Amino acid sequence: MSTESKTITLNMGPQHPSTHGVLRVILELDGETVVKAEPVLGYLHTGIEKTMESKLYYKALPCTDRMDYLAPMSNNLGYSLAVEKLMDIEVPEKVKWARVCLAELTRVNSHLVWLGTHALDIGAMSMLLYTFRDRESIIDVYEACGGQRMMTSYIRIGGLAHDLPVDFDKRVRNIIKQVENGLEDYETLLTNNEIFINRTKDVAVISAEDAINWSLTGPMLRGSGIKHDLRKANPYTGYENFDFEVCVGKKGDAYDRYVLRVEEIRQSLRIMKQALDGMPEGPYLAHVPGVVLPPKEDVLYKMESMIFHFKIITEGFKSPKGAVYQALESPKGEIGFYINSDGTNKPNRVRVRPPSMINLGSLPKLVEGRMFSDVITAIGSIDIVLGEVDR
Amino acid sequence: MGIEEKIPDSIILTSLDKMVNWARKRSMWPLGFGLACCAIEMISTFSPHFDLARYGMEVMRPSPRQADLMIVAGRVSMKMAPVVKTLYEQMPNPKWVISMGACASCGGVFNNYAILQGVDRIIPVDIFVPGCPPRPEQLMDGILKLQEKLEKESLKDERTEWGRKTV
Numbered sequence: 199m200s201t202e203s204k205t206i207t208l209n210m211g212p213q214h215p216s217t218h219g220v221l222r223v224i225l226e227l228d229g230e231t232v233v234k235a236e237p238v239l240g241y242l243h244t245g246i247e248k249t250m251e252s253k254l255y256y257k258a259l260p261c262t263d264r265m266d267y268l269a270p271m272s273n274n275l276g277y278s279l280a281v282e283k284l285m286d287i288e289v290p291e292k293v294k295w296a297r298v299c300l301a302e303l304t305r306v307n308s309h310l311v312w313l314g315t316h317a318l319d320i321g322a323m324s325m326l327l328y329t330f331r332d333r334e335s336i337i338d339v340y341e342a343c344g345g346q347r348m349m350t351s352y353i354r355i356g357g358l359a360h361d362l363p364v365d366f367d368k369r370v371r372n373i374i375k376q377v378e379n380g381l382e383d384y385e386t387l388l389t390n391n392e393i394f395i396n397r398t399k400d401v402a403v404i405s406a407e408d409a410i411n412w413s414l415t416g417p418m419l420r421g422s423g424i425k426h427d428l429r430k431a432n433p434y435t436g437y438e439n440f441d442f443e444v445c446v447g448k449k450g451d452a453y454d455r456y457v458l459r460v461e462e463i464r465q466s467l468r469i470m471k472q473a474l475d476g477m478p479e480g481p482y483l484a485h486v487p488g489v490v491l492p493p494k495e496d497v498l499y500k501m502e503s504m505i506f507h508f509k510i511i512t513e514g515f516k517s518p519k520g521a522v523y524q525a526l527e528s529p530k531g532e533i534g535f536y537i538n539s540d541g542t543n544k545p546n547r548v549r550v551r552p553p554s555m556i557n558l559g560s561l562p563k564l565v566e567g568r569m570f571s572d573v574i575t576a577i578g579s580i581d582i583v584l585g586e587v588d589r
Numbered sequence: 590m591g592i593e594e595k596i597p598d599s600i601i602l603t604s605l606d607k608m609v610n611w612a613r614k615r616s617m618w619p620l621g622f623g624l625a626c627c628a629i630e631m632i633s634t635f636s637p638h639f640d641l642a643r644y645g646m647e648v649m650r651p652s653p654r655q656a657d658l659m660i661v662a663g664r665v666s667m668k669m670a671p672v673v674k675t676l677y678e679q680m681p682n683p684k685w686v687i688s689m690g691a692c693a694s695c696g697g698v699f700n701n702y703a704i705l706q707g708v709d710r711i712i713p714v715d716i717f718v719p720g721c722p723p724r725p726e727q728l729m730d731g732i733l734k735l736q737e738k739l740e741k742e743s744l745k746d747e748r749t750e751w752g753r754k755t756v
Contacts, residue, residue, distance in 0.1 A: 212672055215621050215651045219628065220669060241669045242625055245703035260698065267626035311629070330636035337633075348626060348722055585625050588666075 205233050212241045216319045216574045219584030223561070223573065230570045235562045239555070242588040250548045254514035255281055256355065256491070258545065263349040265550065266586040268311050271304040271340075272528040274353035279434060280524035280535040281355045284517055285489055292480040293357045294436035299370065299473035300343070300353065301435075301526075302466040306377060307336045308529035308581075309459050309466075316456070316578035317388060320397045325387060332373075332380045339369050356490030357483035367474055374467050381463060388456070398452040402564040402576035405450060412560045415553050416531025418580060421458050422450030428527040435526075439476075440469050452579035459581075489515045514543035530554050530581055550589060554582040606743045613657075613683070614645075614736045620656035621649035622676065624663030627690040627722040631662045634725040644732060653679040658735075659712075660728075664692035665705040677712045685739070687731050688714045691721045 211222035220241035226234040246265055250258035262273040275297055282289065314329035337347050342363040344350025352359050363369075388394050404414070409422040419426055427444040429437040445461040447454030484490050491510055492503035517539040525534035531553030538547040557580050564576040596602075623631060634641050641647055650656040653676045665673055677686070688708050691697035694717045696706035708714060715738060718731035 212669065213622055213653075213676055215649075220624060220672075241666060241672070242664070243666050243668060243703050244625075244664055244699050245701040246699075249699060249701050264626060264698075267629060326632075327637050330633060331638060334633070334636075334638045347724060348629065 203228060210573070211238075217577060218315065218582055221558075221577065221582065221584055221587070223577075225570070225573065227570060232565050232568055232570055232573060235565050235573065237558055237561050239558075240588055242584045244585070244589060246589045247548050247550060251545055254543055255517065255545065256510065256514060258548070259354065260349065260351045263351055264585060265552070265589055266308075266528060266530065266533070266554070266583050267348060268583055269304045269308040269529045270349055270351075271300045271353055272308075272526065272533065274351060275301055275435065276524060276526050276528070276533050276535045278353050278355050279526065280522050280537050281517075283522045283524055284520065284537055284539060285355075285486075285515070287356050287484050287486050287490065289357055289484045290480045290482070291436075291478045293482060293484070295473050295477050296358060296362055296482070297353060297435045298437060298440065299470050299477070302469045302473070303336055303339065303370065303373070305466045305529045306373075306463050306470075307333055309463050310336075310377075312459065312529075312578075312581045313384060313456075316581075317394070319574050319578045321393060322388060322391070325384065328380060328383055328387075332377050335369075335373050335376055339363075339366070339373065342366070342369065354483075354491070356486060357481075360494065361482045367477070370470060370474055374470055377463065377467060381460060385460065395453065397571075397575055398456060398579070400449070401452045401568070401572045402579050403449060403451045404560060404564060408560075408563060409450065412556075412563065414531070414557050414560060416527070416529070416557065416581075417455050417458050417462065418531065418557045418560070420445065421447035421455040423448055428525055428532055432525070434524070440472050442469050452575050455579045516541065516543055517545075525551070528553060530583065530586070531557060533586075550586075552586045552589060554580070554584075555587040558582050558587055606745075609744060610740050610742060614739050617646045617658045617685070617732075617736075618648050618650050618656050619646055619658040619660050620653055620676065620680065621651045622653075622659065622662075624661065624665065624669065625692065627662035627693070630722040630725055631660060631689065631728065634728050639725040639729065641729065641732070644729070644736070646732065653677075654681065656680055657683060658685050658687065660687045660689050661693040661708045661712075661714075662689045662722075664690075664697065664699060665708050665711075666703050667705060670705050670711055673708065674711045683742075685715045685735055686712055687716045687718060687728075687735060689718045689728060689731070690723055691719060694719065697721055 205226050205228045208225045211217045212220040222238040224236045246261050250261050262277045263270040265273050310329040310333045314326035317325035340350050341347050344352035406422040406424050409419050423446050425444050425446050442465045445458050447458045487506055492506050496503035497507045519541045521538045523536045525532050533553050534551035536549040537545050540546040565573050688694045693708045696704050716731045716735045718727055720727050
């Protein structure tokens with residue numbers, strides 16, 4: 199009988215409840231130790247970039263919602279900021295403050311889903327029920343804003359789709375209170391939970407140096423102790439007016455990233471409070487005739503607005519030649535929109551820098567040489583959304 | 590007057606079809622299988638706010654061998670299509686399919702090279718739920734419609750290789 203050891207190849211996914219969608223990982227196992235892990239992508243490839251290139255600047259916006267579908271407003275914001283940069287549009291003050299508030303609301307939404315699903319993956323079943331309870335009220339605000347529960351397309355080029363709902367202030371304040379209470383529940387359930395600690399501490403570790411070399415961003419980078427956040431490093435849409443802290447981890451393991459994300463929710467709530475307190479009055483759209491859609495109320499009663507509305511919807515606007523890149527801190531990391539324009543009414547090339555995909559690249563690094571069950575923890579703690587990974 | 594008077598109280602007379610359909614209707618196990626955005630709304634439907642457990646279908650099965658309802662939640666890419674078909678074939682009879690959302694039903698906004706223009710091109714679909722993504726209430730309505738449809742099925746119906754009765 200031969201005594202030599204052999205490795206086996208195990209196929210995980212694309213239909214696997216813990217891969218957060220349709221990720222496939224080919225694992226080579228020696229007993230229970232992972233020798234090699236290879237993520238296989240493309241099971242949700244949608245051709246979003248190419249679809250955007252075939253549409254007018256306005257009509258490409260709804261495609262961005264469907265990339266990172268847990269943080270739709272961040273994507274809307276990124277694309278809108280990129281086009282505004284290209285067209286040189288200055289948005290009113292109220293829009294900036296509202297956008298900050300909505301972007302942070304989105305961050306809370308995304309982190310809540312992450313917390314629920316990640317905890318579910320490693321055995322804390324009840325977390326999902328609590329986080330989805332709190333998420334539901336955020337979704338209600340989305341609905342009040344854009345009329346849709348998830349794919350709101352509320353942040354538009356040059357401003358917002360409509361004015362903020364009348365009870366926006368009250369609703370968001372209620373959410374802040376609710377999530378603050380919720381966070382206490384989550385931390386009671388997880389932070390000192392023996393099983394949770396055993397499954398996450400010293401698992402999926404990535405050092406600061408490696409994190410930079412693999413060009414990781416977002417909580418994956420900050421978890422390793424590097425204080426880099428685009429909201430501070432390269433402020434956009436008025437983040438320089440807000441007082442908040444960039445949280446960092448120490449070791450860069452899955453537990454650090456959990457603590458970090460919970461802390462980020464707290465900071466987001468802080469920013470939202472400031473945004474509500476300082477929300478200025480004013481128009482919700484920039485006044486740039488021929489480029490920014492006029493407010494709907496005007497379209498119904500003013501001849502000129504109606505003509506502009508018709509022209510923008512049917513033939514769009516011509517953009518100057520050139521290329522822009524706009525990056526922002528999405529809940530997953532740095533999401534960047536590159537738009538190359540050839541002077542027509544459609545973008546010549548749109549490219550998105552997807553944070554999830556680049557963070558996912560570090561998966562082999564995180565799990566090779568570790569136990570098989572740590573793969574689940576690693577995938578969960580990277581926080582991937584397959585819609586954005588494959589686009 | 591009839592035979593009912595002669596039998597004890599604890600016995601109910603019914604047809605086999607009715608009893609089987611009643612049992613199937615109240616214990617449909619969906620395949621825990623999400624593709625894209627709609628999957629998040631599907632999870633919302635199962636979560637406490639909407640609570641699908643009221644209709645006896647809260648047990649999500651990760652394995653197709655134990656499931657009898659497939660909810661295709663999200664866009665089906667060309668690379669995913671063979672996988673979806675395999676999963677459907679692995680499910681034991683009787684089985685039903687709900688196509689959730691515009692993308693699964695007809696390709697939605699993505700009329701391009703990458704997306705299958707409707708999952709009914711590869712597997713037979715019982716109920717189409719519109720929306721992008723559909724609200725949880727819409728998905729629930731789809732499920733209730735499927736239950737209504739199921740009540741009309743009979744054990745005598747012939748089943749083709751697609752697991753569907755011949756019309």
